[in-house]
Amino acid sequence: MKNGIINVYKEKGYTSHDVVAKLRGILKQKKIGHTGTLDPDAEGVLPVCLGKGTKLCSLLTDKRKTYEAVLHLGIETDTQDISGKILKECPVEVTPSEVEACMAGFLGEQQQIPPMYSALKVQGKKLYELAREGIEIERQPRPVTFYEIKILSMELPFVRFSVxxxxxxxxxxxCHDIGEKLGCMGCMESLLRTQVERFSIEDSLKLSQIEALVQEEKIDEKIVSVEEMFSSYPAYLAQPQFDKMLQNGNPVPCKQNTLQERVRMYTSSGIFIGIYEWNASKQQYKPLTIFCTPQDFQ
Structure with missing residues (x-):
């Protein structure tokens, strides 16, 4: 079984679930999960967790992400992208400087109302399922943060930008909110995810490339190990008398002077256990996430 993270380039037309299903067939293993949904029409970076790496799915979902998008001004659709039903068309009479100023106003913390065509669940039902039935419900705004918005090119009514x-x-x-604020409406023409945490589009692999690497027995070179994902944390090699405690998932006492808040914990023989966090009141490292399995000790 493969363990770690693989950087997949999700192609247009595939759902994130499709990618996972196809990878299960290519890698011949069931324990696979993705790290955040990309719309079927969107493309780009989709880190996929394999084996022990599936414990990292939620961690990667929480990371900041970078996209390249094209905003199409003058059109409002029910899905907020160009694939939806057109609800309104407006003349685009804004100037490039007005567009720049408007987009700059979205930097920082914002309140965003999720679209009806999304996978968010309300009372056990996904919003897009309700939307397809013609039902629209009130959605509460959620806090989001835009760390950077940069216009790459502008040929109105199209604005290509990175965010x-x-x-x-x-x-x-x-895109919808920018168009609304400009008074001419807007929707998303296209979307490309270029970065998630350390995973960039330059290093991403299409499913066909992954399949070829599996056949060539070179796929392991492209899988980022769980240990590597936490390379910023120092390694901590436990003393031999604590090996059994680590195997059982227990905290480990420590009396060193130079302590780190979080470490990559290893047994005395170098078996990677997981990420441990310092508990000052008890003077011990306690497990935060354990990645080892009983098979690692055989």
């Missing part, structure tokens, strides 16, 4: 944002942000909704 780095927090988790749970809808770029479709950003």
């Amino acid at each position: 780095t944002c927090s988790k749970g942000t809808y770029i479709r909704t950003l």
Whole structure:
């Protein structure tokens, strides 16, 4: 079984679930999970967790992400992107400087209302399922943060821009909100995710490339190990008398002077256990996330 993270380039037309299903067939293993949904029409970076790496899914979902998008001014659709039903068309009479000023106003912390065509659940039902039934319900605004919004090119009514944002942000909704604020409406023409944490589009692999690497037995070179994901944390090699405690998932006492808040914990023989956090009141490292399995000790 493969363990770690693989940087997949999700192609247009695939859902994130499709990518996971196809990878299960290519890698011949069931334990696979993705790290945040990309719309079927969107493309780009989709880190996929394999084996022990599936414990990292929520961690990567929380990371900031970078996108390249094209805003199409003058059109409002029910899905907030160009694939939806057109609800309104307006003349685009704004100037480039007005567009720049408007988009700059979205920097920082914002309140964003999730679109009806989204996978968010309300009372056990996904919003897009309700939307397809013609039902629209009130959605509460959610806090999101735009760390950077940079215009790459502008040929009105089209504006191509890059945006780095927090988790749970809808770029479709950003496009809609910009158009609404400009008074001419707007929707998203296209979306490309270029970065999630350390995973960039330059290093991403299409499913066909992954399949070829599996056949060539070179796929391991492209999988980022769980240990590597936490390379910023120092390694801590436990003393031999604590090995059994680590195998059982217990905290480990420590009396060193130079302590780190979080460490990569290893047994005395170098078996990676997981990420441990310092508990000052008890003078011990306690497990935060354990990645080892009984098979690692055989």
